[in-house]
Amino acid sequence: MKLKDNKLEIAILVVAAVLVGGVGNLFKAPVQKAIQNGDISFEMIRPKSVLAALFDLGGREVSRNYVNPFGNKKSEEKTSTPNTEDKTKQAAAAAAKTAAKKAEDKKADADKKPETTVNVVQADAGFRAGSDDLTTGSGTGAGGQLAQDGGPGAADKSKTDKDKKSMTADQWRSLVLGQPTKENVNKMVVAYMDAELTDGEFYGIVKELLQNSNAETQSLGLSAASSFYTAPAFNVVASSYDTFGSDMQTKAMAYMLGYANAGRLGALASSLKSSNVEVVKLAAEIVVKGYNSAKEGTSTSQGNRYRGDAFVNALGNYTQFTKIFTELAASSQNSEIAGIANSALSQIQSGVAAL
Known part of the structure; x- marks a missing residue:
């Protein structure tokens, strides 16, 4: 078939193309004109009234949550929801910490209070001081x-x-x-x-x-x-004197010789009235030694001048023992004590009587 034979068809196609182009230009012209004039905006629609500022999102932070449509919904829920078990552990740890702090504070308060610790020792009645020791x-x-x-x-x-x-x-x-x-x-x-x-x-x-x-x-x-320096103190030392070792006896005797002093002879006079033979024996011995020291012008033990002790040891202070030894020798029901009194009296009687 030759081109000449299709003139009608070609004419129809040309006319159709011209019509389509004309219609396109007809719709395209207003759009281009509107764009040029700025009448079309691609921004989000906003109100144009005075209340626009109230709804304006400019300068505000927007919270966005991106959801993966292809992800596992269960895992996302687990991630976004706090673990209840973890919360329980945290609460328990906090409670334990609070309890520990209270315990430390209580212990600190208890440490501030003074305490006295006493170890109990069973009593031994045989070691109790009797009335004679404390007279x-x-x-x-x-x-x-x-x-x-x-x-x-x-x-x-x-x-x-x-x-x-x-x-x-x-x-x-x-x-x-x-x-x-x-x-x-x-x-x-x-x-x-x-x-x-x-x-x-x-x-x-x-x-x-x-x-x-x-x-x-x-x-x-x-x-x-x-x-x-009292009668009870002398008595308790004298009554235990025989149980001491040599070193302790030396120390105890040095202490007892301190009674041969004008201000302490009254304690010796009281000790001589004890029913304990050892106490009377040592008291009489100290009296005689003190008397001999006074007779020689010496002193068995001087007191402390700074604390006011009476350190004078003169023969005149021993006159009181003449009567005491005389009564003990005559009236004591203990023959040993009576013998001690007689011996002591014979040693001091002549010197005291000469005063």
């Missing part, structure tokens, strides 16, 4: 005459509110005998000076220390007794 005969108050100042404390033995809060005699005994240290013994001496312990309680503990088999414990007992 003063001089009417002194608690503790009699103190080595330092003549008296350990108030004579009134009534328990005040302060005394009631202090340790009892049994507690002191358990502490000193359970832990026999110099510090504990010194504390007991101070308690006795403050009238927290009676003569019987204090010297009962001292006697147990002196009759202990340990030399160091005996020395602590002698240290406690030698804090005082």
Whole structure:
């Protein structure tokens, strides 16, 4: 078929193409004109009223949540939802930490409170000081005459509110005998000076220390007794003298010779009235030694001038013992004590009578 034979068809196609192009240009012209004039905006629609500012999102942060449409929804929910088990563990840890802090605070408060630990020691009635050991005969108050100042404390033995809060005699005994240290013994001496312990309680503990088999414990007992120059102190040392070793006897004798002093002869006079033979024997021995020292113009032991001790040792101070030894020799029911009194009287009678 030749081109000439298809003139009609070609004409139809040309006309159709011209029509399509014309229609396209017809719709394209307004759009291009609108773009050129800026009438079309590709921004998000906003209100044009005065309230636009209230709904304006300019400058604000927008929270976005990107969801993967191809992901596992269960795993996403698990990730986004907090683990309940983890929360439980965290709460338990916080509670434990709070409880531990409270316990530490409570312990700190408890550490601030003073405490006294006492080891209980079973009592031995055989070591208790008897009435003969503690007889003063001089009417002194608690503790009699103190080595330092003549008296350990108030004579009134009534328990005040302060005394009631202090340790009892049994507690002191358990502490000193359970832990026999110099510090504990010194504390007991101070308690006795403050009238927290009676003569019987204090010297009962001292006697147990002196009759202990340990030399160091005996020395602590002698240290406690030698804090005082009283009849009870002399009696408790003298009654234990035979149980001491040679070193302890030397120390004990040096202490007892301190009674050969004008201000302490009254304690010796009281000790001579004891029913304990050892006490009377040693008291008479100290009287005779003191008398001989005074006769020779010497002194067995001088007191401390700075603390006010009466350190004079003169023959005139021994006249009182003539009567005491005479009565003991005549009326004592113990033949040994009567013999001691006679011997001592014969040694001092002639010199004292010459005064």
